[in-house]
Amino acid sequence: MIKIQLHKRLHSAIGKMHLDIDLDIEPNTFLTLYGKSGAGKTSILRMLAGLMEPDSGYVQVKGNLWYDSKNKINNGPQKRSLGFVFQDYALFPNMTVKENLEFALLKNQEKDIIKELIEIIELGDLQNRKPTTLSGGQQQRIALARSLVQQPEILLLDEPLSALDQEMRQKLQHYILQLHKEYKLTTILVSHDVPEIIKLSDRIAQLEQGKIIKDGSPNDFFNKNNKVQEGEVIAVERDGDTIILTIRIEGRQIKTKIPASQLPF
Amino acid sequence: MPLVLPPTVLGFYLLVAFSPSSSFGQWLDETLGLRLVFSFGGLVLASVIYSLPFMVQPIQSGFANLSGSLKEAAYVLGKSRTTTLFKVLLPNIKPSLLTGIVLAFAHTIGEFGVVLMIGGNIPGKTKVASITIYDEVEALNYSAANTYSLILFIITFIILLSVYLINGRYTLLKK
Numbered sequence: 001m002i003k004i005q006l007h008k009r010l011h012s013a014i015g016k017m018h019l020d021i022d023l024d025i026e027p028n029t030f031l032t033l034y035g036k037s038g039a040g041k042t043s044i045l046r047m048l049a050g051l052m053e054p055d056s057g058y059v060q061v062k063g064n065l066w067y068d069s070k071n072k073i074n075n076g077p078q079k080r081s082l083g084f085v086f087q088d089y090a091l092f093p094n095m096t097v098k099e100n101l102e103f104a105l106l107k108n109q110e111k112d113i114i115k116e117l118i119e120i121i122e123l124g125d126l127q128n129r130k131p132t133t134l135s136g137g138q139q140q141r142i143a144l145a146r147s148l149v150q151q152p153e154i155l156l157l158d159e160p161l162s163a164l165d166q167e168m169r170q171k172l173q174h175y176i177l178q179l180h181k182e183y184k185l186t187t188i189l190v191s192h193d194v195p196e197i198i199k200l201s202d203r204i205a206q207l208e209q210g211k212i213i214k215d216g217s218p219n220d221f222f223n224k225n226n227k228v229q230e231g232e233v234i235a236v237e238r239d240g241d242t243i244i245l246t247i248r249i250e251g252r253q254i255k256t257k258i259p260a261s262q263l264p265f
Numbered sequence: 266m267p268l269v270l271p272p273t274v275l276g277f278y279l280l281v282a283f284s285p286s287s288s289f290g291q292w293l294d295e296t297l298g299l300r301l302v303f304s305f306g307g308l309v310l311a312s313v314i315y316s317l318p319f320m321v322q323p324i325q326s327g328f329a330n331l332s333g334s335l336k337e338a339a340y341v342l343g344k345s346r347t348t349t350l351f352k353v354l355l356p357n358i359k360p361s362l363l364t365g366i367v368l369a370f371a372h373t374i375g376e377f378g379v380v381l382m383i384g385g386n387i388p389g390k391t392k393v394a395s396i397t398i399y400d401e402v403e404a405l406n407y408s409a410a411n412t413y414s415l416i417l418f419i420i421t422f423i424i425l426l427s428v429y430l431i432n433g434r435y436t437l438l439k440k
Contacts, residue, residue, distance in 0.1 A: 049337075049341055050340075050341075051337050051340070051341070076340070077337070077340040077341045078340055078341075078343045078344065078345065079343075080341075082341070083341075084337075084338070084341040086334040086337070086338060087334075088332055088334055090332065090334035090335050090337070090338035091338075092335060092338075092339075092353050092357070093357055094353070094356035094357050103339075103342065103344075103352065104342045106343065146342075147341075149342075150342070150343070
């Protein structure tokens with residue numbers, strides 16, 4: 001069980017923002033943090049990993065406090081057992097694929113895990129290549145494998161697939177899901193790709209301006225069963241042959257175009 | 266500061282500081298047995314002080330061009346700051362390190378003011394090529410000055426050329 005309570009004043013692109021998060025995460029959950037850029041998703045991951053210090057709050061993992069502002073506990077990133085996959089992969093260019101994975105080994109840790117991971121991500125043929133000579137998808141797989149060498153129980157993924165094309169994305173989603181199940185991970189993903197989120201997550205937390213505005217299963221979110229939603233038309237504008245309708249659904253405004261011939265006026 | 270300070274000024278103050286009549290120079294002489302004034306050792310030390318800043322700039326820009334997530338990735342993998350520096354950061358700024366070292370070296374070869382001040386231009390001991398060129402010109406011995414100049418010219422050219430070749434190969438390899 002992971003318990004997080006984080007408060008931090010952030011300076012985002014939109015301006016000052018107060019991040020205020022309270023989350024309990026069950027083991028083996030695949031949680032997605034979903035929201036616009038600048039909502040504070042990446043900051044949450046960074047605070048979990050110890051790469052950014054919150055103003056106050058706590059991070060408790062399986063009863064151990066990693067961060068607690070009251071007791072002045074703040075473990076560095078080195079002391080937190082988790083895997084982190086960065087948006088830009090962060091592979092070490094001076095090392096080969098295999099060396100990148102070996103670098104991640106703990107002292108006295110057996111090397112078996114590296115073989116196993118290379119097999120799962122199917123990169124055996126490329127293990128002696130430098131990462132810069134590989135494609136984005138291959139690099140992402142290495143980053144994923146490297147984050148799991150120490151066999152952490154928590155995996156943090158910061159928009160891992162945003163730079164990849166659709167086909168590669170689907171392939172990698174498959175790898176992520178496989179690793180998540182195989183190693184019984186608690187995974188926290190940052191993403192704003194809806195099909196990806198539906199495919200991967202057990203639970204979604206939607207962020208806006210540093211607050212969680214909605215928290216539930218993918219079904220609660222994206223109306224998989226085509227539930228009819230109610231909305232309110234708040235404006236009708238005519239633009240030549242088309243009509244622009246502004247509709248409000250669940251507090252959000254959507255504009256849609258329809259041919260003018262469909263309306264009686 | 267040594268970047269903008271006129272070399273003669275720097276040399277003069279180093280000379281004053283290292284001279285046995287100053288308290289620092291006296292301390293050096295008595296406790297470490299070092300005589301830095303008008304000696305080759307002093308000349309080297311002064312050149313280091315003068316040229317080191319020229320190394321800092323390329324290395325700094327090398328670090329700046331490195332993605333910050335490399336450092337963070339190493340930290341998350343449990344690596345200490347020192348391990349991260351030597352295993353991850355420094356190996357990935359090799360071209361900048363080389364450029365820095367060579368710039369500092371080339372800069373030192375031609376250095377005049379500091380070396381003249383602290384070394385004192387003693388033949389066979391602290392007389393360097395750049396000062397010799399000046400001496401020969403002053404003695405109207407242009408052909409000797411030309412020889413020395415040409416040698417310095419060729420050395421600097423070769424150094425610069427090899428830096429470009431090595432760094433060019435490195436960036437090609439990266440691609």
